[in-house]
Amino acid sequence: MTTAVVAPFRFFSLHVVRARRVGSSLVRVTFAGEDLRHFFSDGRDQSLSLFLPHPGQSAPAVPHELGDGWWQGWRELPDDVRAVMRSYTLSALRRDPDEIDIDFVLHIPAGPASAWASGAGAGDRVVLLGPALADNRAIRFRPPGDTDLIVLWGDESALPAVASILESLPAGQRVRVWLEAHDAGNVRELATAADAEITWVVGEGSVDALREARLPAAEHPYVWIAGESGCVKALRRHFVRERGIDRRRITFVGYWRQGMNEEQLRASE
Structure with a gap:
């Protein structure tokens, strides 16, 4: 797969490091990958797009060229093949080693992302669309300087x-x-x-x-x-x-x- 920068965002090929419960219906999944050296974020309410595989797939099916036309290319993949895309908030970013955390709510009945998270294990592969610049438009929490x-x-x-x-x-x-x-x-x-x-x-x-x-x-x-x-x-x-x-x-x-x-x-x- 070829990755590409969609300034100020980039596609990241990642894998699961671990998953653990942080609440009765909340699972925190930790991801790593060499691409994370290019991941930068000021945190707060940083929004991310996560691409997940369907059951039976070893990796999410995304367009081979993840450039400016990725959305149309993703939409043109067959429904039962195209990666499941869901939006999440960055929970944590760490360095040495580079890791990020994303929290998932386990719904009943489970949707595709909830079902994936409930069975996530080390080595499971995902693709992430996230920030290549620390201050980016997917951070929306921006109180004015005079906020009291x-x-x-x-x-x-x-x-x-x-x-x-x-x-x-x-x-x-x-x-x-x-x-x-x-x-x-x-x-x-x-x-x-x-x-x-x-x-x-x-x-x-x-x-x-x-x-x-x-x-x-x-x-x-x-x-x-x-x-x-x-x-x-x-x-x-x-x-x-x-x-x-x-x-x-x-x-x-x-x-x-x-x-x-x-x-x-x-x-x-």
């Missing part, structure tokens, strides 16, 4: 991003966080030096909990919300219409949509 309060909301699909964002915040930064977990076994401590209050909601109800919450007074708040598209849109409307926050100070990302797989979601967008 950060508000974060996410469901389990956004947990890796929220965890990484919290780790990046400086001491004294005020931040209020709402996280939704479908299973109490996925609730965990999140490391941060910031002045953070983290509210976990087990089951549904985190949207209403945030709507009803009394936020600290702030002149220049910044809001980051990510997860299921319908919830994200509802919260964005809430912050703009009911709390009067400038829409330019709100970052919102639909990671998934109820009733749709990623191919259907991309097509709808």
Whole structure:
């Protein structure tokens, strides 16, 4: 396979090093490969596209030339051959040796990515579309310099991003966080030096909990919300219409949509 840079992004040929549970329905998979020496990221909510093999395949089927026309070439492969593509957030990047972590939610019933992650083992091969530049457009968490309060909301699909964002915040930064977990076994401590209050909601109800919450007074708040598209849109409307926050100070990302797989979601967008 020939790799190519799609500035500022690149395709990486990787393999699984290990997989371990980090929650009742969360699996952290560690990947390595020589290509990772070209992988750079400032972290936070760094988005990645992961290509996975179908059952019975030893490696994901992707176009031989992964250049500017990769999307069309990938789409033209037969449905039962074409690699499964899913979007994830970078959980961690380490050097010496070069490794990255990606967290997977194990759904019931399992989709193709969830099924792959539940059986991932050392040596399993994947292809990743990720950053070749540390500061890139797939990092969306960008609070303005005058921000005096950060508000974060996410469901389990956004947990890796929220965890990484919290780790990046400086001491004294005020931040209020709402996280939704479908299973109490996925609730965990999140490391941060910031002045953070983290509210976990087990089951549904985190949207209403945030709507009803009394936020600290702030002149220049910044809001980051990510997860299921319908919830994200509802919260964005809430912050703009009911709390009067400038829409330019709100970052919102639909990671998934109820009733749709990623191919259907991309097509709808």
